[in-house]
Amino acid sequence: DIQVTQSPSSLSASVGDSVTITCRASQSMNNFLHWYQQKPGKAPKLLIYAASTLQSGVPPRFSGSGSGTDFILTISNLQPEDFATYYCQQSYSTPYTFGQGTKLEIK
Amino acid sequence: QVQLQESGPGLVKPSETLSLTCTVSDGSMNDYYWSWIRQSPGKGLEWIGYIYYKGSTDYNPSLKSRVTMSLDTPKNQVSLKLKSVTAADTAVYFCAGHKGYGERFDPWGQGILVTVSS
Numbered sequence: 001d002i003q004v005t006q007s008p009s010s011l012s013a014s015v016g017d018s019v020t021i022t023c024r025a026s027q028s029m030n031n032f033l034h035w036y037q038q039k040p041g042k043a044p045k046l047l048i049y050a051a052s053t054l055q056s057g058v059p060p061r062f063s064g065s066g067s068g069t070d071f072i073l074t075i076s077n078l079q080p081e082d083f084a085t086y087y088c089q090q091s092y093s094t095p096y097t098f099g100q101g102t103k104l105e106i107k
Numbered sequence: 108q109v110q111l112q113e114s115g116p117g118l119v120k121p122s123e124t125l126s127l128t129c130t131v132s133d134g135s136m137n138d139y140y141w142s143w144i145r146q147s148p149g150k151g152l153e154w155i156g157y158i159y160y161k162g163s164t165d166y167n168p169s170l171k172s173r174v175t176m177s178l179d180t181p182k183n184q185v186s187l188k189l190k191s192v193t194a195a196d197t198a199v200y201f202c203a204g205h206k207g208y209g210e211r212f213d214p215w216g217q218g219i220l221v222t223v224s225s
Contacts, residue, residue: 001168034211034212036212042217043201044201044212045215046211046213049210049211050211055213087152089152089211091205091211092209094154094165095154095167095169096142097154098151100151101151
């Protein structure tokens, strides 16, 4: 199985800040890495797919980069609605696996 | 936009079989692979497996011995059965579509909480 290690597990920031979340895979997986945002009681929402492609309707303050084993999600100019939990997910091979999540909280 | 809706019992007894259905809003059953994903209370996300229109499946090895997925295309439904459940199977269960092997999960259903308890 491909292990996906996400860091940090939690993060405090203020409105207007920029933050980065990283995801490291246990083996190279090209760009088969996606990012989701989840709010309490809701399903995950796709933000970024194939490492760096912004999903339609997602604000451009969200961006993704990386390839191989190391990936980054950057959120610029944080807005109040961005405070949520973020997950990365690999689809390079089954079993598909998710990172442990990063809870982004308001400072 | 395709919409998904999970349904089924919210309470299952230990050792029994958990049975859920995901209803797809339109006739796009053959356009997607259909995965089930679960999230235990306060925990992360676990992929259970997928099925696609040919009826082929791929299950997570950690659950493979207990999982069965099926399609009912005329009814636009995807089903999940998980047998011999324990308290560790208590989770929110989501169905999600993806356009092929290696593709991202989108769309997702809203999820359904299933509690395993006597």
